[in-house]
Amino acid sequence: MEKFKLKEGEEYIALKDLIKILGWADTGGEAMSRIDNQEIKLNGAIETQRRKKVRSGDVVMFGSSQAQVE
Template sequence: MATSKIETFKLKADEEYIELNNLLKSLGWVATGGEAKIRIDQQEVKVNGEIELRRRKKMRAGDTVSFDGQEGKVE
């Protein structure tokens, strides 16, 4: 059984959060912000195990995101 690799996104020292649509783009999971919005609107993105519909959800340290078989965590 293959284990999926969890990608991490490290917040900068002066950042409290990153918005969900920007996180998807930063992780390279979508090509554009527009694609991120569509994927979120189509209920393809989960945050902390729940489908998330807020495009600009504030992702803080400890939050997890999953999309299209990929997993990520904000640190």
């Protein structure tokens, strides 16, 4: 499982931004499309909110890829 560390002072990151940073999408549009197509899971459940706040301890999944936010 991949680890993603929030920047100092950040409480959360938007789901669409995290998908781009992790390299699961090349553009913001592609990231939003993956969310709209229900390809992304947050803590085991399909997530459809593009700007969902992903916080420390959350696990994001795309296909066989997983990342935990710290």
